Amino acid sequence: MRTITLINGDGIGPEISESTLEIIEASGLKINWDIQTAGQKVAEEEGTPLPKRVIDSIKKNKVALKAPVTTPIGKGFRSVNVQLRKELDLYANIRPCKNIKGIETRFNDVDLIVVRENTEDLYAGIERKVDENTAESIKIITRGASERIVDYAFNLAVKQNRKTVWCVTKANICKLSDGLFLESARKIAQNYPDIEFKEILVDNLCMQLVQNPSKFDVLVLPNLYGDIVSDLTAGLIGGLGVAQGANIGKECAVFEPVHGSAPDIAGKGLANPAALIFSAVEMLKYIGETGYADKIDRAIRETIENKDSLTKDLGGTSTTREFTDAIIKRLR
Ligand code: NAI
Numbered sequence: 001m002r003t004i005t006l007i008n009g010d011g012i013g014p015e016i017s018e019s020t021l022e023i024i025e026a027s028g029l030k031i032n033w034d035i036q037t038a039g040q041k042v043a044e045e046e047g048t049p050l051p052k053r054v055i056d057s058i059k060k061n062k063v064a065l066k067a068p069v070t071t072p073i074g075k076g077f078r079s080v081n082v083q084l085r086k087e088l089d090l091y092a093n094i095r096p097c098k099n100i101k102g103i104e105t106r107f108n109d110v111d112l113i114v115v116r117e118n119t120e121d122l123y124a125g126i127e128r129k130v131d132e133n134t135a136e137s138i139k140i141i142t143r144g145a146s147e148r149i150v151d152y153a154f155n156l157a158v159k160q161n162r163k164t165v166w167c168v169t170k171a172n173i174c175k176l177s178d179g180l181f182l183e184s185a186r187k188i189a190q191n192y193p194d195i196e197f198k199e200i201l202v203d204n205l206c207m208q209l210v211q212n213p214s215k216f217d218v219l220v221l222p223n224l225y226g227d228i229v230s231d232l233t234a235g236l237i238g239g240l241g242v243a244q245g246a247n248i249g250k251e252c253a254v255f256e257p258v259h260g261s262a263p264d265i266a267g268k269g270l271a272n273p274a275a276l277i278f279s280a281v282e283m284l285k286y287i288g289e290t291g292y293a294d295k296i297d298r299a300i301r302e303t304i305e306n307k308d309s310l311t312k313d314l315g316g317t318s319t320t321r322e323f324t325d326a327i328i329k330r331l332r
Contacts, residue, residue: 002287003032005057005064010039011261012271013067019273019324020065020280023299026328029284029292034061038080039069050080055087058252063287065280066256070263078125084254085118090247091145092152093118095230095258102305103238103314109214110236113160115153116226117181118247120145123223141177141222146184152248153220154192164196164217165189168205168225181222206232234258241272241313242304244279246286255283269319272311274300277327299330 008017024031036054043049049069058064071079084090093116099108126138153165167185169178182199189197200208202225209216209229213236221229234243240259247254257275265271277300284293303309309326310316318326 001030001032003034003061004283004287005054005061006033006035007038007054007064007066007069008035009067009069009261010041011068011070011263011266013069013261015267015269015271015320016257016273016276017065017067019320020276022324023277023296023327023331024280024284024292027292027295027299027331029289036064038084040072040077043077049077050083050087055084058084058088058254062252063283064252064254065276065283066254067276068257068259068261070261079123081256082123082125085247088247088249088252088254089119090249090252090254091117091119091148092248093226093230093245094156094248095226095233095243095245097230097233097237097243099237100242100304101301102307103242105236105238107213107236110233112213112216112233113156113162113218114226114230114233115149115156115218115220116230117145117149117221117223118226119223121223139174139177141180143180143184146181146222147188150185150188150220151191153218154188154195157195157218158192162195162217164198165192166198166200166205166216166219168200168202168219168221168229170202170225172201178222185220202229205229209233209236230258239313240275241311242274242278244275244282246279246282253283253286255279255286269321270312271320272313273320273324274304274311274314295331296327299327299332302330303327 008014034057036057069080095114098111120140122139124140129135169182171178171182234240243258245258281293281297303326309318309322
């Protein structure tokens with residue numbers, strides 16, 4: 001039986017993890033879950049929010065499913081999510097964004113993929129207080145990491161038969177850092193003559209995404225823009241409750257939704273587990289369990305299309321429990 005690390009997170013994390021595990025079990029697939037806790041409570045008990053045992057578990061199992069973990073805002077420990085990605089060198093954050101039948105949105109022809117660089121940029125966490133009234137954060141962009149993520153994006157475009165890779169920066173202002181990312185992208189693009197390469201500034205991209213998202217295909221971005229733009233693109237297909245993601249490295253992969261721990265609805269049974277379930281479906285494909293992945297994917301899509309027991313974020317009135325049960329009923 002395959003062992004996979006599960007970080008069940010905090011906030012809505014435990015609720016949506018429980019739902020996802022139940023659905024996988026009901027599909028008939030047996031997985032030995034190596035459950036690892038992380039975050040605030042763990043920091044109080046073990047002195048660090050991300051103990052070495054979590055990293056060791058993922059290194060050993062190679063694959064993890066991860067629910068969101070809260071990061072204190074404006075103070076406290078460094079994000080567990082950022083640390084994890086850095087420690088395991090999960091350099092590519094892949095966030096597909098495609099309309100889901102049954103979820104009515106402004107546009108019905110969205111089909112793009114956000115490829116976010118996952119290890120550097122302002123997320124390097126190099127900050128200091130210069131004096132009482134001044135703070136500075138250092139934005140790190142390296143040629144190696146930029147070429148690697150752009151190459152990943154082009155490779156993905158080839159594998160998925162896509163036509164265009166858009167490099168998104170603010171190289172008109174951050175001339176050196178984003179300039180280096182863009183220069184790296186232009187170089188890598190030359191290796192993929194069959195894929196069209198386009199450049200766009202991030203502010204213009206945001207405007208065009210809300211006006212005409214269907215013109216975009218694969219987007220490759222430095223870390224911060226990728227983070228922000230992927231929440232925007234989640235909004236195009238029905239919101240954070242359905243937006244899946246994956247962090248991929250050379251050795252390991254961690255599958256997790258785009259959304260955070262949603263403290264505003266935690267513990268109320270209102271969370272939509274779909275984003276974590278879709279992330280788990282990708283994880284199952286990644287480990288070669290395509291049959292089970294397709295079975296779960298079909299069940300959740302049918303449930304949503306039939307507007308069967310939808311959670312509040314999708315316009316329904318059902319709880320996490322009811323939505324989970326509706327998906328389980330459709331597994332076949
Ligand atoms: P958030 O994504 O947790 O929530 C934003 C809004 O979307 C909230 O109104 C929330 O209720 C709603 N929402 C999110 N997921 C939902 C779901 N599955 N079902 C229904 N509604 C959902 O973002 P926020 O509030 O900015 O961050 C909360 C915490 O999460 C912060 O500590 C942040 O650092 C952390 N976070 C963790 C991430 C991770 O673990 N990968 C990613 C993003 C944020």
